[in-house]
Amino acid sequence: MQIGPYTLKNRLVVAPMAGVTDRPFRVLCKRMGAGMAVGEMLASNTALWSTKKSLRRADHRGEPDPIIVQIAGGDPAQMAEAARLSVQQGAQIIDINMGCPAKKVCNVAAGSALLRDEALVARILQAVVAAVDVPVTLKTRTGWSRAHNTALRVAKLAEDCGIAALALHGRSREDMYHGQAEYDTIRAVKAAVGIPVLANGDIDSPQKARYVLDYTGADGVMIGRAAQGRPWIFREIQHYLDTGECLPPPEVAEIREVLLAHLDDLYQFYGEYSGCRIARKHIAWYTRGLEGGNAFRQAMYQLEDTASQRAAVAAFFDRLAEGGDRLRYLTESAVCQD
Structure with a gap:
């Protein structure tokens, strides 16, 4: 897949997720097979960029290309300035957020709230594309509500304004993350645009x-x-696309190594206090559906320092390894099935 001058190694992209897709997570996903990873959302008000949180979100040191910075806001001039500054700081692709359904974003007329004002959508897209000489992409939803599906019009606007690629979530803002995503709109959009x-x-x-x-x-x-x-999951998907066959579940030893390395990166990136607390959710995700995972998580949440947290994770996976060399999920949702 080609985005501007960048040829991606495959068609698998990590979605931007606030509080999740920090630099350690993006680097890990790319190492695991993702062709591209979009950074966490940055507010378009650059006066806020000096906070510790924003500085971390803008940190792409050592990350494999392409470097993608996502910006969110409702003022065209402010969005353009945020794009310019991001490129000055190393962004190779600018992504515009018109998909976030969170109330705190929509309440300031940003994210998916913009889908209620297509004229403003056009002004923002035009301003950002004109402001930078790197590709600009757009992340959006099917509309503000299922009754007001604007995806086709917004997609054509995006193409006309010079947007280089479009990511479309098959839900409206009203849907949040509930129910099932629908793909008919994505199909119609793909048939209607050339990007x-x-x-x-x-x-x-x-x-x-x-x-x-x-x-x-x-x-x-x-x-x-x-x-x-x-x-x-990225290597699993790519293998299936290439061969039509499922990879076997990962070995306990490998997942232990992956998670511990991820924790080390988080600790280094965030420091002792924040690193320990931010790591909790990642550890919980890695261990969901695993035998003994719930009891382990309840104990792990009580740990207050990175050394004891890391040691607990290592011990948990060592116990799993005693029962066999592959992870055994209690549910089938995380297992590739033919």
Whole structure:
């Protein structure tokens, strides 16, 4: 898949997720097979960029290309300035957020709230594209509500304004993350525009990725929640797309190594206090559905320092390894099935 001058190694993209897709997670997913990873959302008000949180979100040191910075806001001039500054700081692709359904984002007329004002959508797209000499992409939803599906018009606006690629979540803002994503709109958008289209929403297995690609005709898929605690999903999907066969579940020893390395990166990135607390959710995701996982998580949440947290994780996976050399999930949702 081609976005501007960048040829991606495959059609698998990590979705931007606030509080999740930090630099350690993006680097890990790329190492596990993702062709591209979009950074966490940055507010377009650059006066806020000096906070510790924003500085971390903008940190792409050592990350494999392409470097993608996502910006969110409702003022065209402010969005353009945020794009310019991001490029000055190393961004190779600018992504515009018109998909976030969170109230705190929509209440300031940003994210998916913009889908209620297509004229403003056009002004923002035009301003950002004109402000930078790197590709600009757009992440959006099917509309503000299912009754007001604006995806086709917004997609054509995006193409006319010079947007290089479009990622479309098959839900409206009203849907939030409830129910099932619908792919008919993505299919219609792909048929109507000539720019690359990424399908997003409920893609949680190799088979689902294959189905969505075939049904929608999309150029690629964007994976979000399914990669939480399961970054190897990208290699699983790519292997299935290449061969039609499922990879076996990962070995306990490998997942132990992956998680411990991820924790070390988090501790280094965030420091002792924040690193320990941010790591909790990742550990919980890695261990969901595993035998003994619930009791382990309840004990792990009580640990207050990184050394004891890391040691507890190592011990948990060592106990799993005693029962065999592959992870045994209590549910089948995380297992590739033919």
